[in-house]
Structure formats: structure tokens, C-alpha cells
Amino acid sequence: MKKFYIETFGCQMNVHDSEKVVGTLLARGYEQVPAPEQADLVFYNTCSIRDKAEQKVFSRLQDFRKNSKGKTFAVLGCVAQQEGERIFERAPHVSLVCGSASYNQLPRLLVQIENGDKRVTGLSLDTEETFETPLTRRDNPHRAYITIIEGCDKSCSYCVVPFTRGPERSRTTGGILAESRQLAGAGYTEIQLLGQNVNSYRDPSDDQIDFARLLRKVAEVPGLKRVRFTTSHPRDFTRDIVDAIGENPVLCNHVHLPVQSGSTSVLASMQRLYTRGEYMERIEWMKNARRDIAISTDIIVGFPGETEQDFEQTLTLLDQVEYDSIFSFKYSPRPNTPALQYADQIPGEEKSRRLTILQEKQRSIQMRRNAAFIGRIEEVMVEGCNKATSQWIGRTSQNKTLNFTAPQRASESLIGQYLPVRVLRAGPNSLVGESFN
Ligand code: SAH
Ligand code: SF4
Ligand code: F3S
Numbered sequence: 001m002k003k004f005y006i007e008t009f010g011c012q013m014n015v016h017d018s019e020k021v022v023g024t025l026l027a028r029g030y031e032q033v034p035a036p037e038q039a040d041l042v043f044y045n046t047c048s049i050r051d052k053a054e055q056k057v058f059s060r061l062q063d064f065r066k067n068s069k070g071k072t073f074a075v076l077g078c079v080a081q082q083e084g085e086r087i088f089e090r091a092p093h094v095s096l097v098c099g100s101a102s103y104n105q106l107p108r109l110l111v112q113i114e115n116g117d118k119r120v121t122g123l124s125l126d127t128e129e130t131f132e133t134p135l136t137r138r139d140n141p142h143r144a145y146i147t148i149i150e151g152c153d154k155s156c157s158y159c160v161v162p163f164t165r166g167p168e169r170s171r172t173t174g175g176i177l178a179e180s181r182q183l184a185g186a187g188y189t190e191i192q193l194l195g196q197n198v199n200s201y202r203d204p205s206d207d208q209i210d211f212a213r214l215l216r217k218v219a220e221v222p223g224l225k226r227v228r229f230t231t232s233h234p235r236d237f238t239r240d241i242v243d244a245i246g247e248n249p250v251l252c253n254h255v256h257l258p259v260q261s262g263s264t265s266v267l268a269s270m271q272r273l274y275t276r277g278e279y280m281e282r283i284e285w286m287k288n289a290r291r292d293i294a295i296s297t298d299i300i301v302g303f304p305g306e307t308e309q310d311f312e313q314t315l316t317l318l319d320q321v322e323y324d325s326i327f328s329f330k331y332s333p334r335p336n337t338p339a340l341q342y343a344d345q346i347p348g349e350e351k352s353r354r355l356t357i358l359q360e361k362q363r364s365i366q367m368r369r370n371a372a373f374i375g376r377i378e379e380v381m382v383e384g385c386n387k388a389t390s391q392w393i394g395r396t397s398q399n400k401t402l403n404f405t406a407p408q409r410a411s412e413s414l415i416g417q418y419l420p421v422r423v424l425r426a427g428p429n430s431l432v433g434e435s436f437n
Helices: 012-027 051-064 077-084 087-089 100-114 163-164 173-185 211-219 238-247 264-271 278-286 308-319 348-371
Strands: 003-008 041-047 074-075 094-098 120-122 142-145 189-192 225-228 254-257 292-301 323-330 377-386 391-396 401-405 416-424 431-435
Touching: 003 012, 012 041, 012 074, 012 077, 012 100, 012 142, 041 051, 041 077, 051 074, 051 077, 074 077, 074 100, 077 087, 077 094, 077 100, 077 163, 087 094, 094 100, 100 120, 100 163, 142 173, 173 189, 173 211, 173 348, 189 211, 211 225, 211 238, 238 254, 238 416, 264 278, 264 308, 278 308, 292 308, 292 348, 308 348, 323 348, 348 416, 377 401, 391 431, 401 416
Parallel strands: 003 041, 041 074, 074 094, 094 120, 142 189, 189 225, 254 292, 292 323, 401 431
Antiparallel strands: 377 391, 377 416, 391 401, 416 431
16 A cells, blocks of 8 residues: 655645645545655645745755655645746656645546656646545544635735635535535534635625625534634625624634734735725724624734834734734745835844844733733633643633643543633733633
């Protein structure tokens, strides 16, 4: 039996794509192994969002340059789409290069590889149906990802995603609901709806169902306790979404709304299609909602032309919004993107300085926000167990990590259960508590 190894980089979309690829391989009789050394076929599902991410796959491939005998190497995902056949030049021992928009071609490409072909590619960015993948092999038995929209039709001036994942294609609401019901039937209680811009979801069938209505429908699927979604684009984020969350406790009270910068002029040169004021309007909808909605974001520092004043605006935005968490990055120039050609690129040292200042500020905001949870009782879904600290690892609806102790009950696993936990302590990145029943 042929053995394969797969390593995944990048976002949840990639993680879920790998689950689809693993399902396809298992159905073809391959066996998954935990280390590349044991494998005949080595897959890297890659990310090219920043230069560092892209370099990872080439350094992995470099490890095997001299010792690749008997192995077949395959590069999937965003670096595959971006670099295409150039990958064969950079890493001659690679045999298969396939982007995410062509995964429906994978079975055919695998046959070619099995027949001894040395170089095969799936690089078309056509919009054929790629959603209905009944072979998906999910890693987690309780929480499942579901793709609702592929690709991205925005053109943020720094971003490779429109090139690596192609134009937007929404999946039918019928298909999404059928998969949700099937997953609930199989015991999944949490579903995460995925897309680069879920807010621009529109049912391609006659119903024209939009994202807020889709959310309400998925939340009604019997058996589901939590529904999350990512990622939202502020331009397409509507008040209906906030209303839906306010009305239905199955919809998690957490929204990830990437802002990128607090400066309207930087937002304009990023081509984000909203001003700081328009972004804040959306934040106000959430702050005034019926439920306490946790808000997180993505921020890029050191975008070309970002002045000290622009950066200050991002800092004041952090104070104004008081995010529950942020992902922050130094701007990384990317191939094919307009910002690559922009004047006033910011030196690396300056980007690092700004990133540190930003992260320190956010750390103190998170300390303060999390401290407000001390004494509260929060429901967690138990995700794991930390043997070293004898604590269970839980997650709240707001997506906060809550580590907790539970009364000893002989070797019972709590993983997958929903429990009330009293919060006793708080740090910047997590809460600590105890379960009392
Ligand atoms: N579709 C999502 C997320 C895309 S990628 C969205 O629009 O929000 C995730 C994050 O990576 C982005 O939100 C952005 O903050 C960051 N990112 C994208 N391109 C980048 C680049 N060239 N340099 C640094 N960070 C980048
Ligand atoms: Fe990239 Fe912008 Fe699309 Fe997000 S919305 S994937 S940042 S182009
Ligand atoms: Fe990376 Fe592609 Fe996702 S570039 S962040 S893996 S869409």
C-alpha cells in the first residue's frame, strides 16, 4: 500500500482543503503516515500570504533535495498556484503542482503519477464545481469546517489571494445545509463556515439567499450547538448579521472583522473600500447588539507610505474598539500585487518597531478585557487536555480559551462536552477556571 504524508500551512481554508485531499487519497487506498521519511508521496499544502510562509515550503523541499529517492513530492495550495511550473525549476524533485481551484483534478493527476509521469500540474483557475467532496476526512470529531464560498473578488493592493484562489464562487445553500445536517447527524456540534469573504455569499440557485439568511438557516439545523464563520470583509458586513447573532444563541458571539489599518488614507491605498468611520459604524452595530459580541481583527503595519501619524491612528483604533484579540503582521511585499510597486516602502526595522508597539498596546487591552471575566460563569466546549498542568482546554462562544480543572472522575474524557466553568483568573491570551458540576 502506498503511504502518504501531508503538511499544511496557512489559513483554515487550507486546513479544510487538506481534509478533502486526505479523504480523496484514503479512498484511493493510500495510507496516511505521520512523518515524511515514512512516505512514498509527500504533500505540502502551502500558503503564500507573506514571504515567510512561502519560504517554508522551499525550505522543507530543500531538506529532501539530496535524499528524495523513491519519493514523490507534491506542492498544493497557494504557492502552487502562484509559482506554477516555476516550482519544478526551484525544486526539481517535485512531480505534482496543483492549486486549490483544481482539486477536482487531483484523482486524475494521481493516476498520472501512479503511471509514472514525472511532472503533472493542475493550475487552471476555472470556476468548476469544487465543493461537493463527500470524501472529506475531518480531523476533529466535534468541530467541522464547511466551505461556503471560494476565491475572492476584492483586490486589496497587498494581497495574493485573488491570484491564488481565483474569483468568488458561492456554494448552493442546499449543499451547505445538506452537509450541515449530515455532520450534525454524525455527532458534530460545532460548524465553522469558511470563505475568504463570507459576507459576499449569495446562493447561486434561484433563492439568492444572502449570508445573514444562510447563518439563520444553518443555526436551525437540529443538533448543532455552535456555528462560527470566518472571514468577514467590512465592506460587505451587514447589520442583518449582527441581528442574526443577537437573536440566535447557536450563532457564536464572536466576529472576526479585519481592519488592516486605522488610517483612512492607508485604507484607501490598500484598496479596502471603506473608511475608518465606516468600519467604526460596523463596530458600533456590534457594541449595541443584544448579546456581548467579541471582536477580533487583522492588522498590517508598515504598509508602503504609512506615516507615523497613520500608525498612530491604528493605535487609537485599538483603544477605541478594544478588540478581544488581534492578528498583526508586518507588511510583506508580494508578487503580482500593486503595492509591490508603491513608493515609500518602510524599512524592516521600522516595521518591527511598529509591530512591537502595537502588540504591547493590544496586550494590555486584552489583560483588561479578560480580567472582566473573573467571577463569571462561561459555557465551554472542551477541546483537549493539558496533561502537564492537569487542566482541560475549553473554548467559549466568544472564542476565548478557558483552561480549567474539573472534579476527578476516573479517566472520563470531557472532550467534546459543553460545560459551565467559573472563571478564576485571567491572562492576556486565556482564562483559567474550574468546572463545578
Ligand atoms: N480574506 C481575509 C483574510 C486574508 S489573509 C480578509 O480579507 O480579511 C489574512 C490576513 O493576512 C489579512 O487580513 C492581512 O492582515 C494579512 N495579509 C495579507 N496579505 C499580506 C501581506 N502582503 N503582508 C502582510 N500581511 C498580509
Ligand atoms: Fe485578500 Fe482583500 Fe480578498 Fe481578503 S478581501 S483575501 S485581504 S484581497
Ligand atoms: Fe495563505 Fe492561501 Fe490561505 S495564501 S492564508 S493559504 S488563502
